[in-house]
Amino acid sequence: MIKVTGYAAKHSFSRLKKYEFEREEATAHEVEIDVLYCGVCHSDIHQVKNEWSNTVYPCVPGHEIVGRVTKVGPAVRRHAVGDLVGVGCMIDSCGACEPCRCGDQNYCASPNSWLATYNGPMQPKAKAGGENIYGRDNTFGGYSNLLVVKEDFVLKIPAKLKPEEAAPILCAGVTTYSPMKHWNVKAGDKVGIIGMGGLGHMAAKLAKAMGAEVTVFTTTREKIEEAQRLGVDAVMEDDKKALERLATHFSFMLSTIPEKHDLNPFLELLQRDGVLCVVGALEPLAPVDNQPVAFKRRSVAGSLIGNLAETQEVLDFCAEHGIAPDIELIRMQDINDAYKKVENGDVRFRYVIDMASLKEEIDEAA
């Protein structure tokens, strides 16, 4: 066993605090990773607060992880000691179901679905008929100094990317990239991005690099200029005249708002056969009026992160196109304040934890 230090929440109402635990040594196909950076995703907050009613405590969040390989199991072929690597939302899947065989581990159809980087199987034992193919009811994520992960679930960080900037690509990046690829966003397409936070600003950058004409919708006046600096159009969500002008404009829209919201004002902005895909919220949304949906054969869809191949693809795509998320580095010890700011939309645009701060704390305690 390896002694590990992380930051955990013990209850839905508790702040994150230093937490010591153990990880199993790397087995044949696993690699050990010294964590350098970990992004702060809005879903970390949902999970810590048990807002999806499925949190297993203690909860060590973190699924936008960049680090350096420090050990490899004897059968590991993909990675070597010293490699800069990344780990996203998943660390295992059944490998046998139809989606897994198609490479869509993020839609693993086994009773437990995939194994999340933190919080254990997506479908815990109780929801999977008492079964747990992973043998682990809980998993501890990247808010920690060390990780052990199956090599197939470890991504390569391209040399052109700064490690700290690569971290948010592993969730915010692939979560927005995957649906844009799936619904075939291409050069010249008109794409609308609803919300401009961690996911939204990455979506805007990615869509622009794909050659799309991008418009961002925001409720924060200051973000209008920030979007324009990214080279995309921006509209206030409550600007009714602007919304009217954009009627039937978009072939694809992506909602990145991380909570319940009303899609109706955006439905009219879709072309015939247009798709509005919701990736931010995992909860009941406001009632959708089927009249604008049916009248132009529109669709409201959802999408969940992306598969491993897409995750590597978006990392490489970002390196190739010189794209990186806008980040603010924080110390591990400032995580509770950071959560408050994320909830208030007061971050431009993604906090990334510099794990050097955690290691200092470990050294001081030693």
Add this chain to the structure above:
Amino acid sequence: MIKVTGYAAKHSFSRLKKYEFEREEATAHEVEIDVLYCGVCHSDIHQVKNEWSNTVYPCVPGHEIVGRVTKVGPAVRRHAVGDLVGVGCMIDSCGACEPCRCGDQNYCASPNSWLATYNGPMQPKAKAGGENIYGRDNTFGGYSNLLVVKEDFVLKIPAKLKPEEAAPILCAGVTTYSPMKHWNVKAGDKVGIIGMGGLGHMAAKLAKAMGAEVTVFTTTREKIEEAQRLGVDAVMEDDKKALERLATHFSFMLSTIPEKHDLNPFLELLQRDGVLCVVGALEPLAPVDNQPVAFKRRSVAGSLIGNLAETQEVLDFCAEHGIAPDIELIRMQDINDAYKKVENGDVRFRYVIDMASLKEEIDEAA
């Protein structure tokens, strides 16, 4: 001008009564039709009662019309006097917009959209910036003895179909056929049909003829056996165990329920990338939980009737496969009672008005 007799509602709260009005003589490209049969669609009731807040009174409903050509304009090429023909929901469209040029008149993108068989342009003048390309604020439908329609919007009724049974194919048939074709329903597919009324029972027959494995969901116990007589599976909507067994079973589901309803119990029944298309209700639906949607990249879509080519296609398809809606013939004079029964789900499965009854009434009055 031609004197015509129909049945009209004068207000949202009034019963349908005999109503005399005039139609323009057939111009060069128009045909005059002696109406033989007209189906009773649930949307006739919504429209009469102004439940979509857009009814123009007096309202002469009826858009499932079968009749015989009695006159043709000099330029008419498609139809001849004596032909058995049909008219569905549309009698004109702009012909110039992108959807019209693609043959999708039902998604006409002109400011007035298409011209409905009754109730005038889909987008009336006030909603179309004061414009009305059709020059008609109201139109009178098939609850009448005679119709004059542009030849392009007149369908051919195949000889193998009984005229009275062909009528509901012109709306209930094509409304369910079009989305099944669009989302590529094919032999071996597992298709779920929610609701088993006028649309639902046609959807079940069509999907079965396409070679799909069909399951119907109903709230009416007696319809279970009726569905089984059609050779399809049937499940009570509140049978939780049956719903659980059908989790991730369907690639395509069609909701034909003609009013606000909850889609959530059906979302889990869709496969990954499955589509639930809503054709019955044109109003805000109950809130949809994005968790089951996103977790399997499902879509909730809508679709509006079908285009002219699809309408001819479904008529021919029904003739070829020996499919017909189950109908109950009624007299024009019994329409108000029939509406009550439709609202109570007390019809198996479509009322069709025999226009001989209206003609008797006209003769008696003469």
